[in-house]
Amino acid sequence: MKTKAVRMYGKNDLRLEEFELPPLQPGEILARVVSDSLCMSSYKAAIQGSGHKRVPADIDQKPVLLGHELCGEILQVGAKWEGRFSPGQRFSIQPALNYRGSLDAPGYSYRYIGGNATCVIIPEEVMEMDCLLEYQGDAFFLGSLAEPISCVAGAFHANYHTTQGSYDHSMGIVEGGKTAILAGVGPMGLAAIDYAIHNPRRPGLLVVTDIDQERLDRAARVYTVEDARNHGVDLHYVNTSRGESEQALLDLTGGTGYDDVFVFAPVRSVLEQGDRLLGHDGCLNFFAGPSNSDFRAELNFYEVHYSAHHLVGTSGGNTDDMREALDLMGRGLVNPAGMITHVGGLNAVIETTLNLPSIPGGKKLIYTHKNLPLVAIDEFAERGKNEPFYAGLAEICEKHNNIWSIEAEEYLLREAPEI
Structure with a gap:
């Protein structure tokens, strides 16, 4: 074949x-x-x-x-x-x-x-x-997103906490505790927000930071403060480029600092800020793998010694995490469709892959049997003025809060040109 x-x-x-x-x-x-x-x-x-x-x-x-x-x-x-x-x-x-x-x-x-x-x-x-x-799901794209969701699940499971006087480690984030996701509205950050709100072990406080207000606004539309509150999570989106001080982030914890901090960008200043935001027995998870093999940042080892700060790094999940992701999606508890911001065909893979860091938005979804340029969901309506195919996609996505859906996938698989 x-x-x-x-x-x-x-x-x-x-x-x-x-x-x-x-x-x-x-x-x-x-x-x-x-x-x-x-x-x-x-x-x-x-x-x-x-x-x-x-x-x-x-x-x-x-x-x-x-x-x-x-x-x-x-x-x-x-x-x-x-x-x-x-x-x-x-x-x-x-x-x-x-x-x-x-x-x-x-x-x-x-x-x-x-x-x-x-x-x-x-x-x-x-x-x-x-x-x-x-x-066993109906939408192929959700099956594709199971792997990134499993990576997030693995990160949340890999965090750990200690008890003074004991050498036992308690694995996972602090349930009902205080969690921060820094640089957190990129593709994987969106998955982490979804998982933090909807998985069975949830924080009580979740603070998500970024420097891009447009991306923060989209995240807030997809994963709302109201929905988080309904699941027992006090969710805050914070733009750290608008003068929001580090002290303001600490104030959201009542001054105690965070139990769990996840860093979703390989940026030294963000990693060092994550270290400073940790509370007693806080766990810093460096999720974003750098391309530079000499990437370095400073950590406060005084706090490692006296406040039991600790660091982990995760780059993927295991098979149990994949099964968890498939189960959570199958039961409708997590919906990672909000991660997807662009859709294209196999012909778009090379240019997209080689330029991925410079393309804004979230996940880029490829349908491998189709011949389509990479187009942002937000641009469907504009392209639809001259291309009926995108007009149809825009109409479908508008019905779903401008989020990709099984209806959109079925339309694309039926109507898009083959490669």
Whole structure:
């Protein structure tokens, strides 16, 4: 079977190509990808090439497929997995396989599996590590967003707290406590807001900061203060570029500081501010992975010693986190559709991936069988004045608070041109 896919041959060398997949082996599964959401991690892999820890050294001769937030349908099952999987099943994948201690992962390391493709071969180690997960939802895009939601879940689970006189660590954020999400209205920050409000273990106070008022306003429309209050969370959005002092952020805690602080941008000043906002036994989670291997910031080790401040860093979730994400979405408790701000086809992947940091907004969602430019949802109406396809999309999105939806996806899959 032929596939069309974005392959990486080196630093900043991405190519959209059509090629033949090899014959299916007994331990493999052939699948059709429908959607993939683009991740900043793919941008980092693209600019680093073989310098990235997950990318093989010989990609100039054996290119790999990019994209790891994929959702699709199984087409053919190798003999080894018959009875466990079947054609027609929808799936999502946990890319962090941890197979025999290797960092290899779909979307970074493999020649025939990645999200930015029309069809892929799922290698047997994915199934052996129980990382091919059945997805029973109606919307493919939600299956694609399960991986980023799992990363947020993993971050919230990885935070920990201590009890004086004991060496036991209590894992997870402080339930009913005080949480801050700094630089928190980008794609992953939006997921963190959604998760913090709607997962079963919630903070009592949630403060979200950023320096972009437009993005803060959109976040407040999608994840409202009123909805948070209905779930027992006192939510505040704060623009730290408007003279809002650090003291004002501390005042929201009653002067105690925060139990849990998440930093969603690899910016030294933001990380150092997060350190200063911690209260006693506060946990600082550096979520945003930097591209610069020499990235540094100053931390107050006096407070580490006397106030039990501590630091963790997370870069992904595990398979249990993926299952949690799929379960929360399946039960309607979290709705990560608000993360999506742009939609495009496979033809838009290369330019979008290589310019991802400079494209405003949230998640960029790709439908891999479609030929569409990357367009912001907020621009659908304007394009619709001359293009009936976008007029239809604008009408649908307007009915859903200008948020992507299963209705919009079904329309796109039916009406958009094939690649």
